[in-house]
Amino acid sequence: MPGADRAGDFRARIRRGERRAIARAITLVESARADRQALGREILDGLAAQTGGALRVGLSGPPGVGKSSFIEALGLRLIEAGNRVAVLAVDPSSPVSGGSILGDKTRMERLARSERAFIRPSPSGGVLGGVAHRTREALLLCEAAGFQVVIVETVGIGQSEAAVRSMVDFFAVLLQPGAGDELQGLKKGALELADALVVNKADGEQQALALRARAEFERALALLPGRDAGWRPRVLAASAHTGEGVAEFWQCVQEHHAAAQQSGAFAEQRRRQDREWLWTLLREGLERAFLQADGVAEQIARLEAAVAARQTTPAAAAAELLARVDGPPARR
Amino acid sequence: MPGADRAGDFRARIRRGERRAIARAITLVESARADRQALGREILDGLAAQTGGALRVGLSGPPGVGKSSFIEALGLRLIEAGNRVAVLAVDPSSPVSGGSILGDKTRMERLARSERAFIRPSPSGGVLGGVAHRTREALLLCEAAGFQVVIVETVGIGQSEAAVRSMVDFFAVLLQPGAGDELQGLKKGALELADALVVNKADGEQQALALRARAEFERALALLPGRDAGWRPRVLAASAHTGEGVAEFWQCVQEHHAAAQQSGAFAEQRRRQDREWLWTLLREGLERAFLQADGVAEQIARLEAAVAARQTTPAAAAAELLARVDGPPARR
Numbered sequence: 001m002p003g004a005d006r007a008g009d010f011r012a013r014i015r016r017g018e019r020r021a022i023a024r025a026i027t028l029v030e031s032a033r034a035d036r037q038a039l040g041r042e043i044l045d046g047l048a049a050q051t052g053g054a055l056r057v058g059l060s061g062p063p064g065v066g067k068s069s070f071i072e073a074l075g076l077r078l079i080e081a082g083n084r085v086a087v088l089a090v091d092p093s094s095p096v097s098g099g100s101i102l103g104d105k106t107r108m109e110r111l112a113r114s115e116r117a118f119i120r121p122s123p124s125g126g127v128l129g130g131v132a133h134r135t136r137e138a139l140l141l142c143e144a145a146g147f148q149v150v151i152v153e154t155v156g157i158g159q160s161e162a163a164v165r166s167m168v169d170f171f172a173v174l175l176q177p178g179a180g181d182e183l184q185g186l187k188k189g190a191l192e193l194a195d196a197l198v199v200n201k202a203d204g205e206q207q208a209l210a211l212r213a214r215a216e217f218e219r220a221l222a223l224l225p226g227r228d229a230g231w232r233p234r235v236l237a238a239s240a241h242t243g244e245g246v247a248e249f250w251q252c253v254q255e256h257h258a259a260a261q262q263s264g265a266f267a268e269q270r271r272r273q274d275r276e277w278l279w280t281l282l283r284e285g286l287e288r289a290f291l292q293a294d295g296v297a298e299q300i301a302r303l304e305a306a307v308a309a310r311q312t313t314p315a316a317a318a319a320e321l322l323a324r325v326d327g328p329p330a331r332r
Numbered sequence: 333m334p335g336a337d338r339a340g341d342f343r344a345r346i347r348r349g350e351r352r353a354i355a356r357a358i359t360l361v362e363s364a365r366a367d368r369q370a371l372g373r374e375i376l377d378g379l380a381a382q383t384g385g386a387l388r389v390g391l392s393g394p395p396g397v398g399k400s401s402f403i404e405a406l407g408l409r410l411i412e413a414g415n416r417v418a419v420l421a422v423d424p425s426s427p428v429s430g431g432s433i434l435g436d437k438t439r440m441e442r443l444a445r446s447e448r449a450f451i452r453p454s455p456s457g458g459v460l461g462g463v464a465h466r467t468r469e470a471l472l473l474c475e476a477a478g479f480q481v482v483i484v485e486t487v488g489i490g491q492s493e494a495a496v497r498s499m500v501d502f503f504a505v506l507l508q509p510g511a512g513d514e515l516q517g518l519k520k521g522a523l524e525l526a527d528a529l530v531v532n533k534a535d536g537e538q539q540a541l542a543l544r545a546r547a548e549f550e551r552a553l554a555l556l557p558g559r560d561a562g563w564r565p566r567v568l569a570a571s572a573h574t575g576e577g578v579a580e581f582w583q584c585v586q587e588h589h590a591a592a593q594q595s596g597a598f599a600e601q602r603r604r605q606d607r608e609w610l611w612t613l614l615r616e617g618l619e620r621a622f623l624q625a626d627g628v629a630e631q632i633a634r635l636e637a638a639v640a641a642r643q644t645t646p647a648a649a650a651a652e653l654l655a656r657v658d659g660p661p662a663r664r
Contacts, residue, residue: 045648052642133647140645192524220552274639274646281650286618289657307606310384313472314606315465316377318613325621 007042014043014145015050017084019118022145029137030123044137050144052270054086057149057253058164060156060190061174066200067153068107070174070238073246075111075151083149084116086142090154090164091122092131118142129284132163136277139167156190165193166273169266170253172196177209191221196234196252203239210237230263231256293324339374346375346477347382349416351450354477358470362455376469382476384602386418389481389585390496392488392522393506398532399485400439402506402570405578407443407483415481416448418474422486422496423454424463450474461616464495468609471499488522497525498605501598502585504528509541523553528566528584535571542569562595563588625656 013021028040061067075085087108111117123134135152142150152168154160165171173194191197197217202210217235234252238245260266291297303317345353360372393399407417419440443449455466467484474482484500486492497503505526523529529549534542549567566584570577592598622628635649 041648041651044645048642048645048648051645137645137647216551219548271640275636278636278639278646278649281647282622282653283615283619285650285654285658286622287615289654290614290618304607304610307610308603310380313376313380313383313469314610315469315613316373316380317610318617319373321614322617322621326617 007039007046010039010043011046011144014047014141017145022118022141023120025141026120026134026138029141030134040137044140044144047140047144051140052143054139054143054147054150055253055257056139056168056170057151058161058168058171059151059153059174060161060164060171061153061200063155065174065176066241067155067174069241070198070200070246071151071153072108072111073243074250075108075117076114077246077250078149079111079114079116084118084147085111086118086120086139086147086150087111088120088135088138088142088150088152089122090128090132090135090152090160091157092126092128092160093155093157118145118147128159128163132160132167133281136167161190161193166276169260169269170195170256172198172249172253174198174200175213176201177206177213191233194233195231195256196236196249197221198245198249199235199237201239201241202237202245203242207237230259230265290325296321296324339371339378342371342375343378343476346379346473349477354450354473355452357473358452358466361469361473362466372469376472376476379472379476383472384475386471386475386479386482387585387589388471388500388502389483390493390500390503391483391485391506392493392496392503393485393532395487397506397508398573399487399506401573402530402532402578403483403485404440404443405575406582407440407449408446409578409582410481411443411446411448416450416479417443418450418452418471418479418482419443420452420467420470420474420482420484421454422460422464422467422484422492423489424458424460424492425487425489450477450479460491460495464492464499465613468499493522493525498608501592501601502527502588504530504581504585506530506532507545508533509538509545523565526565527563527588528568528581529553530577530581531567531569533571533573534569534577535574539569562591562597622657628653628656 010021010025014025025040025043028036029044031037031040059067059071061070071087075087078085106112108119112119120138123131123138125131125134139150139152152164154164156173161171161173171193173190173196175197177199199210199214199217202214214235214237221233221235236245236248236252238249257266260269291300299321303312303320306312307314307317342353342357346357357372357375360368361376363369363372391399391403393402403419407419410417438444440451444451452470455463455470457463457466471482471484484496486496488505493503493505503525505522505528507529509531531542531546531549534546546567546569553565553567568577568580568584570581589598592601623632631653635644635652638644639646639649
């Protein structure tokens, strides 16, 4: 009976790599309607065993650094080498209509035309957590559809970089040379997250600047503790304009992947990311349920004001709120 | 009636600065017994308006870097200038008996002998959250007792640096010169948290090494984005042995304080830290209550294993757990 197992239908088509099914499933997952969301979840839950098969690469960079050109050049190269490539985005500033500047096919026209590329704009919505959640689900759907590489891009607003870092295997930050040796676009915290820094637009007059900035950053990185025993972040120079550096970047990604697989770090990172995601969702759900209870929002507002006025301590305020679930305060 | 208002008694004595009352109140707060904890909380809750008056300085550094000597030299200088100084510690590895190496009066004998110093070892307990919580309460009690400066030290294990950073106004990391230009003791993430890096043991043979390492780090820090508009982390050289650098360090702390007060950043950071602490305690309490419910621990273990085996997605697992509190999964 048609419609009797809509989720099953979707799954079969997604596993066959049908673009339209992938796109519609992502739309369901992004939907504000509970029934559509539920169908999206049902589709994805039955595909769990088909997920995990792509190499996940995160790419952050400020507007104007040339992210779209870089992704396009990278994507075309990967496709030429036989891969199917998906490009997703996390952009909490994306308006509900009008679309994000990320994942904008018009900025990656040549890539968008390829049958082996799948480009999807960021879910809209304004709240990073919700956007990142739906992007993760889109990533899993793309994997179930057999894509070998999934790129997740972000402009790096707020905590988007941390959100993307938590769902990818390799995280790179694109930068451009500034007026001095500094690199524009390096946000606080991004340095700790990055597996590679890519100095973009390293062509023409910018080249000398870019190479000098790269040298400075390599020296700086050498002074900082390595993230883990195996990998020290690299600084690369690239020019999507001339195509230089893109191959070198992918070479770097592959070297990292090979080393991480050999050491077990790859699998361990995936496990840790999945486990942390489960707990993030669980904690967010507990908080959401608590906040929805009668009178809680008002009580919190009142207590936050009392804390700010030093009429009560944060611990006393928290204990008063937790009396609703706990009874007497639990031992810490 | 004696004993009728034990909490009130305590508060009066603490406000008068009585060391014994401070120490006993901290012990109550650290107690594993519910009744003593409750009295500790009652004492502190009534002192909320008397908190906030000290300058809170965090100091992290690996064992052997000379933290105790540095703190002693700093503490004596501050006392000489008319201050009363408290030294607390966050050390999750501190055993239940035997004491931590931090806050160990035998390592700061001269300081410990001063009437105007109050040194307290880290609460024991093994779990960072619990230790940090009790240290925060001890900090507030010291403030209510009128101390002008509260130093919180940590060896920097795990997330202790982040925990200390979240309860102080100024956070410094102590390092020592290594074999090359690198500085030993700089943990990943500490650079982002630090308002100052102090290269210690910059005397004798070490001096040239220390100064070179300092120069390299200053260059590296210049390449990184500033934490906020107002303050770029400083790199200082110090030798508790000769006493050099300690005055310079305090000068740095005061300059930071003056600038932060002028810009409003000081008050804003305090407000943010208090608010974040309230929410941290609230979320931890919600999670604790949930985990204590019947069957939850087993269900979580089962679902974590299913996620690791890719039999289900993290989102589906979280939704199953949240059905206990939510009913149907809420809209994200």
